[in-house]
Amino acid sequence: MPKQRDVQAQRDLLSNATWQVLAETGLPGLTLRAVAERAGCTTGLVMHAFPTKKALLLHARDLLYERTAVRADAAEAASADAAGALAAVLGQAVDLPHGHHDESRVWVGFLAAALADDDLAERHRAANRSFLARVHRLVAACCPMWTDERLERTTKSLVALVEGLNVLAAADPETYPADLQREALRAALSVITEWGSAVR
């Protein structure tokens, strides 16, 4: 049984290449040949690692979710209390990493693709709801006496603010610089942290 390959490594390589191509040339530039060229191989290997282009897209989408989840886990684990964790998780999503602009661009690309593809839309909803659940848990830990309604509204508002900042900054980074995003997030969180410090 000769010449076995590392399937997982190939899929990761190709998913990363998909990622990069999507960040650079956007959704219309995402072709199998472009991905193959970026990965340093030919379309033959791509079609052997993934049965179809859609499977490659879905795997790359899963990779995006996995990265954000890992980063969010790390941000949460490195924080002492719930308020700090909330700030870290949301701040991490807004601008912290150095080459983070790419991730926003990729996210927007997948979002636009999800509007016309049910499978991608399903992944998007799952990922976003997972993120919402995380933020909801942290907000609830910060403000245990709030009503469920207020918790839900605050959580979804915070997430919407973060995603809005991401999207707008991806398209117009000059108008939405990193420090302004941080300040906007801090102001949005002040209602929660002030509430916590008033109780404490």
Added chain:
Amino acid sequence: MPKQRDVQAQRDLLSNATWQVLAETGLPGLTLRAVAERAGCTTGLVMHAFPTKKALLLHARDLLYERTAVRADAAEAASADAAGALAAVLGQAVDLPHGHHDESRVWVGFLAAALADDDLAERHRAANRSFLARVHRLVAACCPMWTDERLERTTKSLVALVEGLNVLAAADPETYPADLQREALRAALSVITEWGSAVR
């Protein structure tokens, strides 16, 4: 000099068709043939009305901006004071019209396209900055004693929240229903309206 045509009517017809196709099938489904079929003509007329596909795209983008600007003008004109105008303008952008979901989808589509197309990116920035200026003017009228920094941060936060709600609702309307969006916007505006009523 026989058989003259109404160029403006043709361009509007084709822009509307572009709009509809973009809302239904998303960015990848936006082809000249699909636009022509939707407009009830052939690609021949499309290519006579617009020299290239990109010109058609840019014109459709301008149409999107024009619609939102007209609606924002109307919302602002129908309001008595600045606070009401601010709530109306932002509320109009978030969910008021009946078939408003299409507009969000189209907006996301153009945004994703703008990430890889400089001309579209330029239009996006111009439109967004125009909207920012409008909101900034209204916020400044509500809170004349705020510092420029606070005005800017609040304005951009409000716009980011609205766009974030739009984007997330477009992809997951079940999680972001219309009433939740309105409540989120109301809560975000409370800091301004409360400030105004405290002064008054």
Added chain:
DNA sequence: CCGTTTCCGTAACGGTTGTTACCGTAGCAG
């Protein structure tokens, strides 16, 4: 060292894209 078997680069396929050339035709000038 060799045979076998899996892997993957090559190249072609059908289909669709944006774009172009062409010509029938519709409508006004005279």
Added chain:
DNA sequence: CTGCTACGGTAACAACCGTTACGGAAACGG
């Protein structure tokens, strides 16, 4: 009514897309 001209429908073009078939090469078992 007739002729001319701009309009726009038809169809073909090259380029590119995702996908497929095939053959050479590479690596393990014996």
